[in-house]
Amino acid sequence: MTGHPKPAVCVLGTGLIGGSVLRAAAGAGYRAWGYNRSEIGAKAARADGYDVISDSEEVLRRAAERDALIVIGVPMPALGTILSDIRSFAPDCQLTDVVSVKAPVAELVHRHELGKHFVGGHPMAGTSESGWAASTPDLFSGAAWALSVDEGVRAEPWTRVARLALDCGAVVVPVLNAEHDRAVARISHLPHVLAEALAVEGAAGGNLALGLAAGSFRDGTRVAATAPDLVRAICEPNAAALLEVLEDTLRVLGEARDSLRANGTIADLVEAGHAARVDYDDNQRWAITGIRPGDHDWLAQLAEAGRRGGVVKSLD
């Protein structure tokens, strides 16, 4: 229908992440358009030359006509409404999302009977800013883009979403929803919680403490500058996994406190933290090869490879 070499992409919610997907996809040659609930945001995108309107019905009808891949970029609290719209106007489109937490999104998608063409996704990129104004086409350059390989995921939409992620400059991390959610509780949601706590403790020291604060405080509190509603929308749907890691953090910090009080040292924590940071610095993404979407047992094989740090770097 288009003569375009790449399929159409329809982005719902053109904030930081969705907006960046729209920019990156358009830059990579996709026919791409979008919807944004706020007309102000949609107008800002149009002013930058992108086809974004605030009428979800029209946007979704076009997606249905052109067999577009739909990318859901709305925050978690707005997900139910947008899924109802998709169910009404574009129920047969292939579907992915870029919302943080994966199991609750998948559950809601299935509840709207949209699971058949759905592959959950999560590009691991962001800034403390939000909205269209903060979006950039290169936000995903070199980033990890988690993609669900849960039971029931089909090869065709998986390949299509993976190709979009690669075209946006990312590498694809195949992962089960539940494992993704436990992992991001550790490396994305806990950093937010600790940054908020650190900011609180610093400000409690008044002007003197804030005036003395340098790089360690600035970096440690950076994500506390994120809009509170957005932080809650990211962290709270992952409450169970976050609770588990928060409990463990309290244990680790409590032990450090006990050791400092009893023996004047935080050696155990500092040694372990340093070793962990070295692990992180040394962590290498290795390229998964030889597993073709649709082959026998491909989902389980990709999940296993992703668990061991493998990423999909190409689909050839």
Added chain:
Amino acid sequence: MTGHPKPAVCVLGTGLIGGSVLRAAAGAGYRAWGYNRSEIGAKAARADGYDVISDSEEVLRRAAERDALIVIGVPMPALGTILSDIRSFAPDCQLTDVVSVKAPVAELVHRHELGKHFVGGHPMAGTSESGWAASTPDLFSGAAWALSVDEGVRAEPWTRVARLALDCGAVVVPVLNAEHDRAVARISHLPHVLAEALAVEGAAGGNLALGLAAGSFRDGTRVAATAPDLVRAICEPNAAALLEVLEDTLRVLGEARDSLRANGTIADLVEAGHAARVDYDDNQRWAITGIRPGDHDWLAQLAEAGRRGGVVKSLD
């Protein structure tokens, strides 16, 4: 004796901070030389054209001859030894330090009967690297440089150290030792502790979690890359203040955990953390004027101004 417009500066310990003081002072026109315990470090500094040797006696005899301002840049555990050397070879030199924690340093200086010419200092700058190789002449550019205004501090050394700090590109924050130590527990030592804990929790998620980690984890764990011995040398001498703030952090995180478990929300923490980070971003350093070192009640007046966020930007 020198015809030099600026007094001589003798730096003891040419690691990241001391080395940067040496570079910045030399760059600002001071006659500057140094001592480093490790000959490897001293050699590296000489290779860069700086006058650094590993013979403390010779370095200190020269400081005594030339009435140099001595800047102590050794880590806390090495402080006793270097103070004994100063007591032996240059007991009448004016003296400052760039060691993190202030009350324990002052106590040790007084125990070595070197308090008369001493002004404790702490430039708030650093990186996660250490050693001469990490030092740069512009490390202190725009940084806060805390300077003790405790009872007994004399105007002449205070002015001399303040001038050095300003010449290194910093602004001077007048502060009481005890208040400094409580403040840095909040904005420097707690960030280290939380970064270590975050690194531990991230690495516990294995390759998958570390592979998904992006900006929030990278920034939140940056200072966990600091050498463990150095982190301990910075934090552990401030155990009492750190314990207090660590207790409060455990309370804050525990409340967030309770709220997440009972009500599925971390709203209170997120709102408070965001407000605190905004306070930090909005915090303005205002210039203290009209208080001359040596004037009646100058120490108390400077302490009061520093407490309210004031900084000394010039000494004219």
